[in-house]
Amino acid sequence: MANIYDDVVEVARRTMVLFFVVDTSGSMEGSKIGTLNQAIEDVIPEISEISQSNADAQIKIAVLAFSNSAKWITPKPVPAEDFSWDYLNASGLTAFGDACSCLNEKLSRNAFMSEITGSFAPAIFLLSDGEPTDEYIDCLDDLWKNNWFRKAIKVAVAIGEDANKEVLADFTGDPDAVLTAHNPEVLRKMIRFLSVTSSQIGSKSSSVGKANPDAAPSKQDDFIEQVQIASNSGDFAEDEVLW
C-alpha cells in the first residue's frame, strides 16, 4: 500500500567527532594502558547508542596515539557504531608536540571535518601520564590558533602523579578540565564518564536559557559543570593511590 512516509529518509544530521588522544609512551605500560584499553572498549557501545538515538548529530570516533611520534590509529573518523577499539601498546617517548601538530593538521575542512551536512565542534579527550619529551610549545600554540580546536570540548586525564598537569591544562585551556586518576578503578570511571558526557553535550544542539542576554552558551562550560557535579558527588573519590 502506498504511503508518502514509506520513503522518507533519515533527517540530515551533523557530525560530532570524539577524539581520543592517547599517550602510549613506555611509562604507560602495564596497568595504565591495560585499564585504558579496556575502559575505552567498554564505553564504545554506549557512545554508539547515544549516536544512533540522536536526531541532532551522529558521533564519529578518531584515535591519535603518541609515543616516539604521533600516529593516527583511525585514518579518518569512524561512525561510533562501526568502530572497534584496537588495543594500544605502550613503549617509547612522549612526543606530545607531534600529537598537537597531527591534530592541527586533521582539524580542517579539507581533512577530518569535511561533512556535507556540517559538524558540531569536536570533543577532544587527552590521556597522558608523563612529561612531553619533544619541543611542544610552538605546536600547541599553533593548535590553539585552529578554530575547530578552540571551539572543541576539551578534557584531559592525568594518569598518576608524574603527569605534567600544567601541560594538560595548557592543552584544555582550563585547569578544571584536567582530572587526575591514581588507580585503575577511578581511571575507568573517568574514561566512561568523560567520554559519555562530552559525547552527549557535544552531539546535541546547545542548551539555552542560562547565559546573559544575547550571549551564546558554551558547551565547554556545560561540560565542566557536569564534571564538577560528578566530582562533588564523590563519583571519582579515590581510596587507593597506585600510580
Place this chain on the structure above:
Amino acid sequence: MAKFSSGNRIPLKNGTAVVKNKLGEGGQGNVYLAEMNGCEYALKWYHTNSLKNPAKFYDNLINNIEQGSPSPVFIWPKDVTEIIDGEFGYIMDLIPSEYKCFSDFLLTREKFPSVRSVVNAALNITNGFRELHRRGFSYQDLNDGNFFIEPQSGAVLICDTDNVAPYGESLGIAGKARYMAPEVVRNLKAPDVMTDRFSLAVILFRLLFLDHPLEGKRTLCPCLTEELEQKFYGKIPLFIYDKQENSNRPVRGVHCNVIKLWDLFPGFIREKFSCVFSQECLHGQKPRPSDNEWQIAFTRLRDCIVKCPCGGDTFVDLNEDVSFCINCEGKIPRPPVLISKKYAAALFPGNNIYRCHIDVDSDDYLHKVGEVIRSRNRPDVWGLRNTSGYDWKVTLKDGTESILQNGRVQIIAVAKSIDFGGCVGLIAM
C-alpha cells in the same frame, strides 16, 4: 548521589517503592524500575546538585501531583519520595514498548503507516498542550526526546513532566536551542506559554515534514558553533519557506523530506506554519497561533482525509470538484461534505464524525458521534450511522423530515440537512 540496587525500599509520601533495577542515567539523575503494590513504575532520582533550586523543584513536584495530570497523554508524577540525605525523586508510569520516541521517527527507525496516523498524532500532541496550558501550566522544555508515539494509531505519551510549572514560575530548566523560541535562545525571556507555542510548532512541523523549519541553505555550515546556533535559532531565524525571503530554502540532497512532503499538504496547513514561522511571529511582534487554532486546523485536516482506491490515505480539497491522490496522483472526485459552523467533514466510507461537528460549542475531536459506511450490497450507496446516543432530525432533498434514531443509518445521497439538536449540518454533494 545515592545509588540504589535491587531490593532497596524507597519511602514515598504515600507508600513505599521497591527498586528492581536501573533503567538509565542522565544529566539530571538516574531512572530505576520500581515496584509498588504489585505494579511496576519508573522511579526518577535526582542529582540534587544538578537542580538550580532543589527545594523549589520538590515543592513544584508536590504541587503538580496535587493538581493532577491535565490529560492522559502526560506521564505525570504519581508520588514523590521522602527526602533522603537531601536527595529525592518521584515515581511515574512506564512507557509501554509500543510507543516509540519521536527521535526514532526523525531517524526513520520508525515510520508512520499513513497520513491519518500522523494527523492523529498531531491532534493528540496539540490537545495535550491545550489542556496543559488551560490548567495554568507551561511545559518549558519540549524537544524530540520527550514524547512517544504509537505509530499505527498516533496515540501520544509526553514525558519529562517534572519540568512542568505554573505560568511565570521558572525552574531554571535549559532547553535545546533547536526547539526553543528565539527569545529563549537569546536569553531574553524564561520559557512560558508563548514560547511553548513555538516549540509545539517546531514539533508539529517535524512530525509532518521531518526536517527542521529553520534549517535550510543558510544554516548549512562546516561547524555549527554555539554562536551560530544563537544566530540561526535566536537572533536571525528564517523559515525555510518564508514568503518574503528565499535565502534559506531547503537544499536538495540534504533536506529531502520537506522538499517532497511540503506541497502534498493542503494550503491551509502550510499557511499555519508560514504564519507561526513568519518574521513577525518569530520575533514576537505578533502572537503565535494558539493551541486551539492548531487543534482546529488539524481537526480540519483529518476531516479531509479519504482512502484512495490505491489503498493509501490522501487529502481532498473540499472546495474543488476533483483532487489528486498524494500517493498515486489518481483523480478523486469530491465526496459529500457535512458542513457545520466551524468544520466541513468529508462523508467518506471509513470516516467518522465527532462531537465538534454537531455541537457549535465543542472542539471535541475524540468523541465519535457517527460513522460513514458503505452498503454491503450496493457499494456506491453510502450512509451515515447515528452513534451519538440520541435522535437526529433529517431533512431530505424532497423536503420531507424524518427522525434518525441512535444506531440507524441515513442514506447520504438523499439527505439535505441534519438537525443534531440545536445545531444544523448541511450536506453538500
